[in-house]
Amino acid sequence: MATIEISHLSKIFKDPKRKADVTALDDINIEVAKNQFLCLLGPSGCGKSTLLNMIAGFEKPSSGTVTVDGQRIAAPGSDRGVVFQQANLMPWLPIWENVAFHLLLRGGQKGERRAIAQRYIDMVGLTGFENHYPSELSGGMNQRVGIARALLMNPQVILMDEPFGALDEQTRMDMQNELVRIWQQHQGTIVFVTHGIDEALTLGTHVAIMSARPGRIREIIPIELPRPRDITSPQFNQTKRHILDLLRSERANQTLETMDQQ
Amino acid sequence: MRKILWAALIAFGFASLHVSNGLAQAEPSIKLGYAKCAHCTPMSLTPQYAKGVQIDAVGFNTGTDALTALVSKNIDVAQVTYLHYAIALDKGFDVVAISGQVNGGSAMLVGNDLEVTPNDWASLKKVIADYKAAGKPFRVAASRGNAQDIHMRGAFAKQGIDINKDVQFINIPNPSDHLQALRRGEIELICTVEPFATQILQNKAAKLFGLPYDQAAGKLTNLILTRSDVVAAKPKELEETVRAVVKVDEFIAQDKSALVDVISKVTGLDKAIATGAVENLDPDPKMYRASAVAIAGMMRDLKYINSDVSAAVEKNMNYTFLEAATGKPKTELGY
Amino acid sequence: MPGLQHLRRLDRYVVPVLILAGWEAFSRSGALPAALLPAPSTVVWAWADWVFGTDGNTQTYSGHWVYDMASSFSRVLAGFAIATALAVALGVAIGWSRATEVVIEPTLQMLRPIPPVSWIPLAIIWFGIANKPAIFLVFLGAFFPILLNTIHGVKNCDRNLIRAGAMVGGNNRELLRFIVLPAALPNIFAGLRIGIGSAWMLTVTAEMVAVKSGLGYVLWDSYYFLRYDLVLAAMASIGLLGYLSDLGIRAVMARVLHWQRNTTIQGGE
Numbered sequence: 001m002a003t004i005e006i007s008h009l010s011k012i013f014k015d016p017k018r019k020a021d022v023t024a025l026d027d028i029n030i031e032v033a034k035n036q037f038l039c040l041l042g043p044s045g046c047g048k049s050t051l052l053n054m055i056a057g058f059e060k061p062s063s064g065t066v067t068v069d070g071q072r073i074a075a076p077g078s079d080r081g082v083v084f085q086q087a088n089l090m091p092w093l094p095i096w097e098n099v100a101f102h103l104l105l106r107g108g109q110k111g112e113r114r115a116i117a118q119r120y121i122d123m124v125g126l127t128g129f130e131n132h133y134p135s136e137l138s139g140g141m142n143q144r145v146g147i148a149r150a151l152l153m154n155p156q157v158i159l160m161d162e163p164f165g166a167l168d169e170q171t172r173m174d175m176q177n178e179l180v181r182i183w184q185q186h187q188g189t190i191v192f193v194t195h196g197i198d199e200a201l202t203l204g205t206h207v208a209i210m211s212a213r214p215g216r217i218r219e220i221i222p223i224e225l226p227r228p229r230d231i232t233s234p235q236f237n238q239t240k241r242h243i244l245d246l247l248r249s250e251r252a253n254q255t256l257e258t259m260d261q262q
Numbered sequence: 263m264r265k266i267l268w269a270a271l272i273a274f275g276f277a278s279l280h281v282s283n284g285l286a287q288a289e290p291s292i293k294l295g296y297a298k299c300a301h302c303t304p305m306s307l308t309p310q311y312a313k314g315v316q317i318d319a320v321g322f323n324t325g326t327d328a329l330t331a332l333v334s335k336n337i338d339v340a341q342v343t344y345l346h347y348a349i350a351l352d353k354g355f356d357v358v359a360i361s362g363q364v365n366g367g368s369a370m371l372v373g374n375d376l377e378v379t380p381n382d383w384a385s386l387k388k389v390i391a392d393y394k395a396a397g398k399p400f401r402v403a404a405s406r407g408n409a410q411d412i413h414m415r416g417a418f419a420k421q422g423i424d425i426n427k428d429v430q431f432i433n434i435p436n437p438s439d440h441l442q443a444l445r446r447g448e449i450e451l452i453c454t455v456e457p458f459a460t461q462i463l464q465n466k467a468a469k470l471f472g473l474p475y476d477q478a479a480g481k482l483t484n485l486i487l488t489r490s491d492v493v494a495a496k497p498k499e500l501e502e503t504v505r506a507v508v509k510v511d512e513f514i515a516q517d518k519s520a521l522v523d524v525i526s527k528v529t530g531l532d533k534a535i536a537t538g539a540v541e542n543l544d545p546d547p548k549m550y551r552a553s554a555v556a557i558a559g560m561m562r563d564l565k566y567i568n569s570d571v572s573a574a575v576e577k578n579m580n581y582t583f584l585e586a587a588t589g590k591p592k593t594e595l596g597y
Numbered sequence: 598m599p600g601l602q603h604l605r606r607l608d609r610y611v612v613p614v615l616i617l618a619g620w621e622a623f624s625r626s627g628a629l630p631a632a633l634l635p636a637p638s639t640v641v642w643a644w645a646d647w648v649f650g651t652d653g654n655t656q657t658y659s660g661h662w663v664y665d666m667a668s669s670f671s672r673v674l675a676g677f678a679i680a681t682a683l684a685v686a687l688g689v690a691i692g693w694s695r696a697t698e699v700v701i702e703p704t705l706q707m708l709r710p711i712p713p714v715s716w717i718p719l720a721i722i723w724f725g726i727a728n729k730p731a732i733f734l735v736f737l738g739a740f741f742p743i744l745l746n747t748i749h750g751v752k753n754c755d756r757n758l759i760r761a762g763a764m765v766g767g768n769n770r771e772l773l774r775f776i777v778l779p780a781a782l783p784n785i786f787a788g789l790r791i792g793i794g795s796a797w798m799l800t801v802t803a804e805m806v807a808v809k810s811g812l813g814y815v816l817w818d819s820y821y822f823l824r825y826d827l828v829l830a831a832m833a834s835i836g837l838l839g840y841l842s843d844l845g846i847r848a849v850m851a852r853v854l855h856w857q858r859n860t861t862i863q864g865g866e
Contacts, residue, residue: 058760078766088761092779092856102765105775135860153765326821334633353632353823407821433809435817439721446725565656566822 003156003189004032004055009064011050023214024050028064030208030217037183037190039204041197043247047215048193049161055191056082056159068157078102081150083160087142089134089149096121096130099148120148123182140171147179151186160192164199176202180227197243201236202229209243211250218246290499291316295328296341299437300456300539301364301484303528304514304521305341308506311513315502321528325408329487332357338492339503343409344485345566348558351574352567356489359549359579361504361587362596363484363511366544368410368475369459370417371468372451373444381472383421386451390428393450399430401449403440406433407566409483414453416477416560444468457531460538473542478556481544485554493580504547505587511545521545547588548596549579635826644830647815655827658815662834669800669811670838672728676735676803677796684740684792685785688747692781693773705744713737714802721806731803731811738799739792746788750781783857786850790843797839812838 009028014021024047032038040048053059054066057076066073068080076082089098097104100117114130121130124144134142143163150158164172180203183190194200200207201223209218221243225235294317296305302325309317322328325342332340333355341363350357372378372386379385393400402425404411418425425431429451434443437458443449445467453474454462462468475481486507488500514521518540525536555572562570581592588595617637624636635643645651650660658665687705690697713734720730754777762776804813812834819827 056764058763076760076763076766078764080764082761082764084757084761086757088755088757090758090761090776090779091860092782092854101762101775105762105765105767105771133856135856135858149761149765324821326823329823333630349823355630355632355823406818433818434726435805435821438718439726439806442721443726448726568654568656 003034003036003069004030004191005065005067006030006051006055007065007067009051009054009061009066011047011054011059012062026214026216028215028217030220032189032191032206034189035187037192037203037205039200039207040191040193040210041200041207041243042195042210042215043212043250044195046210046212048195048210051210051215052159052161052191052193055157056080078153079155079157081153081155081158083143083146083150083158083163085162085165087134087139087146089142089145091134094131094133095126095137095145098134098145099152101149102153116152117148120152123151123185124148125178140167140175143167143175144178147182151182155188157189157191160190162193162195165194172199177228179203184227197240197247198231201225201239201243202231207243209246218250290314290496291318292339292496292499292503293318293320293337294339294341294503295320295322295331295337297322297325297328298529299325299367300525300529300536301367301543302341303524304364304510304545305507306528307510307513307524308503311509312502312506315499315506317503317506332487332489335489338496339486339488339500341484341486344479344482344554344557345407345409345412345561347485347487347554347578348561348567348571348575349407350487351558351571351578352569356491357487357578358490358493359485359487359554360500360583361486361507362482362547362549363486363507364543364545365483366473366475366481366542367456367459367483367539368413368453368473368481369456369542370414370451370453370471370474371444371459371462372471373447373449374466374469376450378471380470386471387421387423390423394428400428400451401432402429403432403434403443403449403452404454405435405437408455409479410453410455410474412479412557412560412564413474413477413481415564416479417474420477441465441467456542457525457529457535457539459542460535461531464535464538478553478560480550480553482550482553482557485549497583501583501586504583508547508584508587511547515545547584549581549584550596551576551579554579632823633825635829639826640829640833643824643826644833647827647830655824658827661810661815665810665812665815666834666838668808669804669813669835672731672803672808672811673735673793673796673800673838673842675728676732676799677739677793679732680736680739680792680796681743681789684743684788685747688744688785689751689773689778689781691744692748692751693777705741709741713799717802717806726806727808730806731808734803734806735796735799738795742791742795743785743788746784746791747781750784750788751777753784754780783854783861786846786854789846790850793842793846794839797835797842800835 006028009025010023011025012021012023028051040051042048050059054061055068055073057073057080090101093101096114096117099120100113103113103116118130121127124147126141126144126148129137129141134145137145146163164175167175176199192203204223206220206222208220210216211218221239223239225233230236292315294305294308296302296319298321306319306321309319320337322331325346328337328340329342329346329350331337333350347357347359376389377385378389390400402414404414415425423429432449434440437455440452440454440458441462444452444462451471452468463470486504493500514524521540521543522533522536525531525539526533554575558567558571558575561567581595581597584595585592621636621638624631624634643655646653646655647658648660648662653659687701691702716734716737717730720733724730724733758776758780759772762772767775800811801813801816804811805817808814812831816828816831819825819831
C-alpha cells in the first residue's frame with residue numbers, strides 16, 4: 001500500500017457572487033510510496049497548493065478521496081507535518097518554543113521540551129538562536145524553524161508549499177541542499193510544491209507535472225539522477241528540456257482555449 | 263429658482279422666530295428656578311398667579327443646582343433652603359433673601375423591628391444605649407447638609423444625644439435611596455424629606471418616630487433668594503413674584519387637594535403618597551430672622567461653613583417685597 | 598518616532614503651564630465671582646489641606662485624601678477586575694464561535710448604549726447602598742471597551758497561525774488557549790487601557806450612590822457646600838489616578854508584549 005493515495009480527486013470552488021464556479025482540480029490520481037520525495041510542478045494557478053492543502057486536511061475534496069496510510073483525510077493532524085510558504089511562526093514565542101509547539105500542546109515539562117527542541121534546532125543548523133524571536137531572524141532562518149517544527153512531530157508525511165519561494169537564489173540553493181541532507185538522514189515521505197523546474201529536479205525522486213486550470217496531472221516523471229544533483233549535467237538538462245516542452249505545449253493549449261472562448 | 267424660494271422661506275422662518283422672541287421679551291420677565299421636592303413643587307404654580315410679570319419657572323434636580331444657576335447669573339430667583347442661604351453667604355456670594363415659601367417636610371423614621379415608641383425620646387435613647395452596650399453601631403442617616411440633616415442634628419443635640427459619639431452617621435445624599443436603605447436594614451434611623459417619608463411609610467419599610475421640629479431651627483425649610491443686581495434692576499418684577507408666591511401659599515393652605523395635585527403632577531408620585539405628604543407641609547411666606555441666624559450658628563458648629571455669617575444673614579434679608587405684597591410690616595413677617 | 602530630537606525635555610510642559618497661567622489670571626480678574634471659578638492657587642491650597650491637613654480649610658476632609666483615594670481605587674480595581682475577567686471570556690467566545698456570536702452579541706449591543714448613570718436605580722435595588730452598586734457601575738463602564746476589543750483581536754487572528762496550530766495537532770481548546778488568546782493580546786491590552794479610563798470616569802457617577810468615602814463622594818459633597826475648589830481638586834485627583842493606572846497597564850503591556858519590540862511602531866517606543 002502506498003503511503004499517500006489520491007484517487008479521482010476533484011475540487012470545485014463555488015463563487016456565489018460571480019455565479020461562475022472554478023474547477024481547481026479535475027480528476028487527480030497519484031500514488032506516493034514510502035520515503036519518496038514527490039515534487040508537484042506547474043505554473044501559477046494550476047492548483048498545486050490546493051492539492052497540498054487537501055492532503056494536509058485544510059480543505060475538503062468536492063469528490064474523490066485522499067488517503068494517508070490507509071486512513072481517509074478529514075482534518076489536519078500531527079501525522080502530516082506542513083511547512084508553509086510563510087513560516088507562520090508564533091511571534092510571541094522564542095524559536096525553541098515554536099519548534100517544540102507540538103509538545104507544548106501535549107503539555108510536556110519545560111526542560112524536556114527544550115531538550116527535544118534543541119535536537120531539531122541543531123538539525124536545521126540554527127544552533128545558538130534558540131532564544132531569539134521570529135522577528136529577529138531572517139526569512140530563511142524562519143523557514144528553517146518551520147522545517148524543524150514539522151520534523152519534531154516525526155510525521156509520516158511532510159508537506160511543503162513553496163517554502164523557499166521568498167528566498168534569494170544563493171540561500172535557496174543552500175536550503176535545498178540542507179533539505180536533501182535532512183531527508184536522507186531522517187527518512188520520510190515528502191510532497192513538495194514548486195514552480196521552479198531546477199528546484200523540482202534538484203530535490204525530487206519524482207516530479208508530477210500539472211496543467212493549469214483546471215488542474216490535472218500531465219505526467220509523473222521518476223528522476224533517477226545521482227545525488228547531489230548537478231544542474232549542469234547533460235542528463236539533468238535533458239529531463240529539463242522534456243519538462244519545458246510539456247509546459248510549453250500546455251501554454252499553447254491554454255492560449256488556444258482562450259482564443260476559442262473569445 | 264426652487265432653491266432661492268427655499269432659502270427665502272427658511273430665512274423668513276428664522277426672522278419671524280427672532281421677532282416673536284423679541285415680542286415675548288417686551289413684557290417684564292423673571293427667570294425662576296426651583297427644586298423637585300414636595301414642598302418646592304408649588305413654585306411651578308407661580309407663573310399662573312403672576313400679574314404684570316412673566317415668570318419662567320425651571321425645575322432643577324436639587325436646591326444646590328438651583329443655587330448654582332442663581333449665582334452664575336443664569337436665573338434671577340431661586341427657591342432654595344435656609345441652609346443654602348448660609349452656605350452662599352459663607353462663600354461670599356451676593357444673595358438676597360426676599361421671601362419664605364413652604365416649611366416642614368421633615369420626618370424621622372426608624373426600622374420596623376426597633377422597640378421604640380413614637381415621640382418617646384427616652385425609648386429611643388434606651389435602644390441606642392442597648393446597641394452601644396452590644397457593640398453594634400446604631401446607624402443614623404440623612405442627606406448630609408440639607409434641611410432634614412440640620413433638623414435631626416438640632417433635635418438630637420437638644421435631647422442630649424451626641425451624634426458623633428453615640429451613633430454612627432451615614433450620609434445617603436439622594437432621598438430616593440432612603441427607601442432601599444431602610445428596607446435592606448442597612449440603617450436604623452433616618453431623617454428624610456417629604457414625599458419620600460410618606461412613600462417609605464406607605465411601603466411599610468419603616469415606622470414613624472416623630473417630627474424633628476423641637477429645636478432652634480424649628481421647622482424652617484424653604485427660602486426664596488435673588489441677587490442684589492436683580493433687586494436694583496427689576497424691583498417691580500420681584501415684587502410681583504413675591505406676590506405670586508404669597509398667593510400660591512394662601513391657595514394651597516386653604517385647599518390641600520390642590521397641593522396634592524401639584525405634587526403628583528411634578529414629582530410623578532401617586533396621589534395617596536402626595537396626600538400623606540401634605541400633612542407635614544406648612545405653607546408660610548414669612549422669613550424668620552432669628553431662626554435663620556440660629557441655623558447659621560448651627561452650621562458653623564457642624565463645620566458645614568467656615569465663618570460666622572450671622573451679620574450677613576440679617577443684613578441680606580430684604581423684607582420690602584414681602585411688605586409690599588402683604589401690606590404688613592416686617593415685624594409681623596418674621597423679623 | 599521621527600522628529601523627537603528637536604523637542605527639548607521641557608516642551609511637554611509648555612501647554613499645561615500656559616493653561617494654568619491663563620486660568621489664574623482669569624480668576625483673579627474678577628470676571629466671575631472668585632468662589633465660582635477658583636484660581637489654581639486656591640485649588641492647590643485646598644488640595645494640600647485635603648492631602649496633608651495643612652490648615653484645616655477643608656474641614657472634615659482635612660488629611661483625608663489617602664483614605665478617599667484608597668476607597669475609590671479599591672472600587673475601581675474590583676469593578677475593573679470583574680469586567681476584565683468577564684469581558685475577555687465572553688469576547689473570546691463571541692469572536693471564536695459564530696453560534697455564540699449570533700446568540701449573545703445582539704443583546705450585548707443593545708445594552709451597550711445605555712448610560713451607566715441610568716443603571717443607578719437598579720443597582721441600588723440589587724446591591725443596596727455602599728460599595729457594591731459603585732463597583733457594579735465601574736464594571737459597566739469598563740466592560741464594553743474590553744469586550745469589543747477582545748472580539749476584534751480574536752476575529753483578526755491570522756488564519757495561517759490557526760492552520761499551523763491545527764497542523765501540529767491542536768484541538769479547538771488548545772488553539773484558543775495557545776494561539777488565539779496570545780494573538781489577541783495586543784488588542785485586549787488596547788481595550789484594557791480604554792477600560793481603565795472609563796472606570797475612573799465612572800467613579801464620580803458610581804460614588805453618587807450612598808458610599809461614605811472616595812474621590813467622587815468628596816466631589817459631590819463639596820459641590821453641595823459650594824466648595825468648588827475642592828470639586829476641582831477632586832477632579833484633578835481622579836485624573837491623576839487615572840493617568841497612573843494607565844501607566845501601570847502600559848508597564849504590564851510592555852512586559853507581556855515584549856516580543857513586539859522590533860515589529861510594531863509601539864514596540865519601538
